[in-house]
Amino acid sequence: MDGTAREKMLELVALYALGVLPREDAALVAAFIANDDEARAEYLDLRAAADALALTADEPVDSARTARMKERLMARVRAGVPADGSIARRRFAPTPAWFVGAGLLTAAAVIFSLVTVTQDVSLRGDLAAAQRRATTLQTQMAQGERTSARTRDDLTQTLTDLVSPDARHYEVAQGTVVVRGQHIYFALSKLPALPRGHVYQAWTAAKGSAVMQPSITFTPNGSGVAVVALPVDAQKVGTVAVSVEPEGGSKAPTTTPTFVRPLT
Amino acid sequence: MERVRARDDAAFEALYDAYHRLVFGIGLRMLGDPTMAEDVTQTVFLKIWSAPDAFRGGSFVAWVSRVTRNRALDVLRSRSARPESEIPADLPLDGALEDDVFARLDAQRLRDALATLPADQRSLIEQGFFGGVTHSELAQRTDTPLGTVKTRIRTGLQRLRRALGEEVS
Numbered sequence: 001m002d003g004t005a006r007e008k009m010l011e012l013v014a015l016y017a018l019g020v021l022p023r024e025d026a027a028l029v030a031a032f033i034a035n036d037d038e039a040r041a042e043y044l045d046l047r048a049a050a051d052a053l054a055l056t057a058d059e060p061v062d063s064a065r066t067a068r069m070k071e072r073l074m075a076r077v078r079a080g081v082p083a084d085g086s087i088a089r090r091r092f093a094p095t096p097a098w099f100v101g102a103g104l105l106t107a108a109a110v111i112f113s114l115v116t117v118t119q120d121v122s123l124r125g126d127l128a129a130a131q132r133r134a135t136t137l138q139t140q141m142a143q144g145e146r147t148s149a150r151t152r153d154d155l156t157q158t159l160t161d162l163v164s165p166d167a168r169h170y171e172v173a174q175g176t177v178v179v180r181g182q183h184i185y186f187a188l189s190k191l192p193a194l195p196r197g198h199v200y201q202a203w204t205a206a207k208g209s210a211v212m213q214p215s216i217t218f219t220p221n222g223s224g225v226a227v228v229a230l231p232v233d234a235q236k237v238g239t240v241a242v243s244v245e246p247e248g249g250s251k252a253p254t255t256t257p258t259f260v261r262p263l264t
Numbered sequence: 265m266e267r268v269r270a271r272d273d274a275a276f277e278a279l280y281d282a283y284h285r286l287v288f289g290i291g292l293r294m295l296g297d298p299t300m301a302e303d304v305t306q307t308v309f310l311k312i313w314s315a316p317d318a319f320r321g322g323s324f325v326a327w328v329s330r331v332t333r334n335r336a337l338d339v340l341r342s343r344s345a346r347p348e349s350e351i352p353a354d355l356p357l358d359g360a361l362e363d364d365v366f367a368r369l370d371a372q373r374l375r376d377a378l379a380t381l382p383a384d385q386r387s388l389i390e391q392g393f394f395g396g397v398t399h400s401e402l403a404q405r406t407d408t409p410l411g412t413v414k415t416r417i418r419t420g421l422q423r424l425r426r427a428l429g430e431e432v433s
Contacts, residue, residue: 010418011414011415011417011418012414013418014414014417014418014421014422015392015399015414015417015418017421018389018392018393018417018421019333019392019393020392020397020398020399020402020417021398021399022398022400045422045425046418046421046422046425048326048425048428049421049422049424049425049428050389050393050421051323051326051329051330052374052424052428053374053378053389053390053393053394054286054290054325054326054329054332054333054393055286055325055370055371055374056371056374056375056378056390057286057289057290057292057293057371057394058285058286058289058370058371059285059289059371060285061284061285061288061289065288065298065302066284068302069284069288069302069305069306070277070280070281070284072306073280073305073306073309073310074273074277074280076306076310077273077276077310077313078273
């Protein structure tokens with residue numbers, strides 16, 4: 001990477017630290033940070049500065065609001081909050097915003113049903129249909145919210161691990177293999193373009209074993225960048241590798257590996 | 265947090281007393297709606313209570329701020345279709361400037377440090393942090409070339425970092 005390109009990447013590091021980088025670019029920057037010590041140092045510096053901005057929002061809250069919020073919160077705590085976190089909880093105990101959203105949705109459905117009355121359709125039947133539609137939409141919204149949160153949590157975990165100071169980095173010609181805790185990632189930025197009908201496939205060998213087990217397949221973006229989380233327990237893996245395979249993957253490598261990297 | 269992990273609700277209440285202003289304030293700055301900010305505050309603290317292990321060390325204030333921003337972003341996204349910006353990962357920065365900043369600076373001193381930035385840098389950084397928008401949206405909103413937005417944000421954060429370093433040293 002030449003000086004100008006590197007400078008541009010460092011600008012993206014600042015955007016990532018502030019939290020204004022689109023999600024699709026964040027993985028690219030995380031891969032850059034994982035492969036560049038100076039970029040990692042700048043990221044940690046700028047993120048500390050960006051995080052500090054939160055303090056400017058620390059302002060007095062009127063006492064009535066404080067008391068009301070605390071009463072609501074502690075009532076939930078004493079009633080026993082499910083241990084599976086806030087997103088699932090919302091299904092069981094809708095918050096005011098949820099009631100507002102659901103109310104608007106129901107109102108919209110009711111308005112729709114009233115319009116259909118003028119078309120000689122039974123009001124009761126329409127209301128029931130409208131309520132069913134509202135229920136379906138509410139369910140879809142809740143499912144979408146959970147999926148979005150899960151995707152974000154996964155990505156956040158990946159980015160956390162990639163830029164973490166306590167991650168272990170194993171260099172390969174195409175980038176870095178990053179290991180943190182039980183997670184293994186490929187942060188690769190120099191992957192050659194693939195022949196049509198082919199993909200890259202990851203392989204893992206257990207500690208003490210030379211037998212490669214098939215793992216996931218992936219395709220880099222147009223710049224040769226791929227950030228891949230391997231679905232294996234890092235504690236059990238001794239070696240990782242990548243090879244080019246036909247779409248759909250193979251049960252054993254069929255080409256000379258792009259790289260083979262012992263995790264030692 | 266150790267006592268919260270041990271399900272000590274008195275400790276949790278004390279945690280709430282100490283940080284609810286910050287959490288509510290971030291929610292209010294991002295959403296502009298006190299009712300929604302209350303909802304975010306409740307969600308964030310219930311997350312702390314129900315999943316205290318999500319906090320893995322480092323600065324608690326920094327962590328809870330990021331959790332709050334993420335929650336407020338979820339609300340913003342549910343209100344309108346918009347590109348999803350990515351809040352930086354919540355890794356602890358042990359021994360970093362962050363610990364000193366949150367331990368030794370208050371809101372006013374942080375505002376003073378922020379005020380040392382040129383207005384064009386300060387405005388972009390504040391809008392970016394609390395607006396839940398991407399840099400492209402910032403460029404459109406402020407009618408500023410994208411490259412200029414990137415440079416101003418980077419330069420501004422570097423200046424702010426230096427100013428904070430001087431404040432805590």
